[in-house]
Amino acid sequence: MTKVSLEELIASARSGFVVSFPTDTVPALAVLPEKAALIFATKQRSQDKPLILMAADSEDLWPYVQGSEAEYQIWQQVVDQYWPGGLTLVLPASDRVPKAMNPTDPTTIGIRVPKSAIAQKILSQTGPLATTSANLSGQPALETMAEIAAQFAEVMTWESTATEFSSKNTALSQPSTVAKWTGSNWQILRQGAVNLDV
Template sequence: MPQVEFKTLVTSVRGGTHLASFPTDTVPALAARPDRAELIYVAKQRSLDKPLILMASEIEELWNYVKGSDRELEIWNSIAQKYLPGALTLVLPANDRVPAAMNPSDPTTIGVRVPNHTIARQILAQTGALATTSANRSGQPALLSMSAIAAEFLEVLVLDAQSEEMASGTPSTVAKWTSEGWKILRQGAIDLQA
């Protein structure tokens, strides 16, 4: 699909009818409402054993999708306050608000992230939390420009953005909470010091 303006992208994503792509601080996102996450798997030709990330404009919104003890929430919030917004994805125990399609192989966990990118956060503030992943076909490198994404994904609404904020091109660090503490699943842009 062609590149579209901010308002059109937000309205279409909120309506659940389209996938969208917009810039973030790491690599551009491919996004859908969480209850329409299957659209991402189809468009990317992605294996169902690869989970999606729940992205929001503020960490407080993401706490509504996870479950843990008061002590765990305190630990998670401490890390979030230190590194988010930013290039860190926290994999935490999911509650029943998270659609199973977000992580078909392990619906008990969900990766959550707040990007450090003004446009992304403005979109997310209006759409609510979205299911996201990098904008590329499965197994291919992440596409870094909105025009390349528009050319590759004809079914996706791509934000017409000439953002001053540049993506790093480096994916987020992914840290999973375990009974022993944090386990790094992917080392990315942030060196987590828990």
């Protein structure tokens, strides 16, 4: 793993490299959406496990989803209540979503705004990024810089101490809750950091 300054990490992400940074849940691997295949290769991740599109603000994510005006109102109410935070919404994807984000079902996209100052600072300058937890597929999420360094030598990560990395993440070991819109209500696909009141 290459430890770099925040400015270098942001520049690397904008240039299409896989980067890693803290979020409000587990540390993320992230890359430009059109380069999503790099994450599948890095993680040895199955193509049927889609990535999450993460952004600094919900307004950056709405162009990637499509729905009726009534659906947008329902989604906005949930977003207003739970974002930024540990909730991923799986919604119908617009044609702006690269197929590489979700190779086996490009009709949906998971979106999230993290409640993490460092993640938001990065995402505000890179735009939305394709993300997933920093670990090899099927293994527990990595929680420290040393663990990430050992597994992902080629990934650029923010230069900080393990203490700094952990102390900013109160729910570090708990992934986001994933809720999928079925067309009429929410289906919880994974219970995580947030209890969605639906």
